[in-house]
Amino acid sequence: MLAMSDVFWNGFFVFAGAGLVAWMQQRTKAAVAKTEKAVVETGAAVSVAGREAKTSAIIAETRAAEVKTVLEDHTKQEDTKLSEMHGILVSTHTLVNSNYGSALRATLIALQAVERLTTADEDRVAAHAAVVEAQRLYDDHVAKQGAVDSAKDAKDAKDAKDAKDAKD
DSSP, X not given: OHHHHHHHHHHXXXXXXXXXXHHHHHHHHHXXXXXXXXXXXXXXXXXXXXXXXXXXXXXXXXXXXXXXXXXXXXXXXXXXXXXXHHHXXXXXXXXXXXXXXXXXXXXXXXXXXXXXXXXXHHHHHHHHHHHHHHHHHHHHHHHHHHHHHHHHHHHHHHHHHHHHHHHO
16 A cells, blocks of 8 residues: 555656746746737837837837846746656655555565465465556566656657767
């Protein structure tokens, strides 16, 4: 039961991290768009207003451009932090999966020992059923982890190739 809890929390943290990334990117993009719209609206107001308004608009446009630059810088910083956070989430997920596999294997070994030591027929049937289920869960985990590892290896190889191509 404890292992299922770890899987749930791992999935929850990955999902929450992804949601946080999406939310922060959406807010940043909205702020940049709003700033750009304000700059355009300010520019349109200049054609209607007089010389004094034009000077104010130029100042406002300059300030809006500064705000846009700051927002873009902050977006880059957030992207960097989110990338680091993603790395931590991936590492946590890997650790939880590894621990889950170890827990499943230990459970299987313990149940196999119980099955060998059980003498009553009725108890042996129950012990055997528990061993079969534990073996199924362990094999399922190993298969899924193998698929994840293969996908990760393929991604790592692609990233290395892309980095090499970008360098050349």
